[in-house]
Amino acid sequence: MAAPTVCTTPVCLEAASTMLSQMALNWEKIDPCTDFEQMMCHRFPLLNEPDMSPFRKLGPRHKRVLEGILQGSYQEAISEQLVSWTSTFPTNAADEANFNMIKRAYAACMDTDTIEKAGTKPLVDLIASVNSLWPINTGDLKSKVTKADHAGLADVMSFLEELGISTFQKMDVSNNPWDPTLKTIYMTAPPPLKDNVTEYQDPEAMLAYANSTSQMLAQYLPGNATAEMVATIAEDVVALDVAIAGVAVANVPVPNSIEGAYNLTLKEAADFYGLDKVVKSLAPEYNQPIIVMPKQILANFSEIIASHPKVALQAYLLVRAIHTLSIEVDSTASGNGKSRSDHCLAHLTHDLRHILGRFFVASTYPDSTRKLAGEVANNIRSELKTRISQLTWMSDDAKTRAAKKVDNMVQSLGYYSSPTLDLKSPESLASYYKTLNITANYFDNVLAKRLHQLSQQMAATSKPADRLFTISGGDAAWEINAAYAPFENTITLSSGMFQSPLFSDQLPGYVSYSTLGGVVGHEIVHGFDSAGRLWNENAQPFPWWDNKTVAAYEERAQCFVKQYSEFTYPITGGKTANTDGEQTLGENISDAGGLQLAFKAWKKTQEGKKDASLPGLEKFTHEQLFFMFFASGWCNSYTPKHNEESFATDVHAHDSQRIMGTTANSRAFREAFNCKVKEPACEIF
């Protein structure tokens, strides 16, 4: 084999220098087998803002790309793009009209003078029309709801739910676990109005809450209620919200599980405060049962609705609408205390994300990168099948079915290209958005896009399930995220992740296959982690492995629980906290399996050919570089405060442990660095 060349292109120089700059200056004195994170990441916090990681660093860059697109003309957007517009992304009148729609949406949102001039009037008018559906009688603060009120209650709930505003329930659409060819309406408890639910236990916080609710209602409540009446109603609204939050907190659905799910027919729904009417108004053609998670909330909410004053229920529904929409009449509103542009990008990230996503993809995600992402994913899937066939702990039947699950997995790498929506096609986008009218009026646009999003979601229930397309939860193309969906057996990774210096077809394979290959592998292995393995090859939550295989799996999983429970991370006050090995189990299994498979897949690409070397890194073997680039992608500069706020509840282990745990579980890593013990600490795949 010819000696490898050294890659000195700008992309290669950036990748090599980024990694070298993060390494400890005295790295030669550090033992990679025991202190790999120190060796690879020691200088990362010195070079970066607090609470940064290589993935997070991509965020501001993407934001500038999006702003550039939205501030320029269509001609500018399609010139100087990375993707060949004429072949992959055809340009035509439909494309230009789509582009102009997002520009209009962004411009209306940025026009703070007009928003300020309109003041709260648009929301006051909206609340008045909601109230007219089931009018509040301020002369009667005591009466309870009777059957005669159910029509009015259903009308208000329908009006708000059509805008995607939860009322006494939250409605979503997702794949049906019993019949994966269907999309079905799911009903869960609404999220509590207070983000910090501990405040519901705090009398002082509740007093302040009643005061702010009273002020809010005084501004929005139609009619001529006195200050005293408004204060009484506000207190009742708070008492109602406390009861609702109690139900919500006690019935949080278990993620990626159908524990407690109940199929409620529309006939049965008629027994519950007009729920059948709400479903019919959201999805007139709908005739399947809805899935209630869990059944208990139906009884809880019936009881709450029957026992609280009618006026409190009416005012509570108005408060939910004000709570969701008041930010939209505030010209000073900005995204998380940042700029108005952040707020407006968030506005576009909602329903309108696909058109902007198309233009983002064209400027940051060349076809050649997408092709490489496809190869990486296919090679890793093939390695997983090989690995499954070699496992000693799995029965033959479980192996056959697990291999089928890998075959059945559907992947979306970068952006949507599915029957519902194909970002490559201007006509597909135009058709998806054909009922959406975006004007120069920001508040009207907010309502229009909310109605559009909900109607698309509901429309999906009358079509064959498009497994790749999720209307409510799908990431925008520019987001830095990836996911596995057990209900659909799909992996989706946004193009925002496949970016240099982490990933590019212009980089040696050991760079692209390491951090990002590891993420692709991680998503694939999620299908077989402690939660994913409960779903069979057809994405159904039925037992499909024999007891012996399950027991062997669980025994191996316990090794991960123990291993990660021993890790600690710094928190405030100079203390440390222990990682929760149970809480992070699925992620840790996926990290371990993902990296193993990515390594094997990369090694296969080296048969008969060798990756180029990188300047300054010639002294390392490519196997070592594979793991060095992996670690380098997970360096971080998190503050103790960030650790405390994030990792107590995060299902992921701390990034430093994702380096240390994953490499401890990798035989290939131990061989590459010639560690004394070659045996992985824990291993499932």
Ligand SMILES: O=C(O)C(=O)C[C@]1(C(=O)O)C=C[C@@H](O)C=C1
């Ligand atoms: O699949 C998951 O569990 C993910 O959260 C994907 C994941 C991660 O593994 O942390 C991948 C990379 C991004 O930076 C963020 C999220």
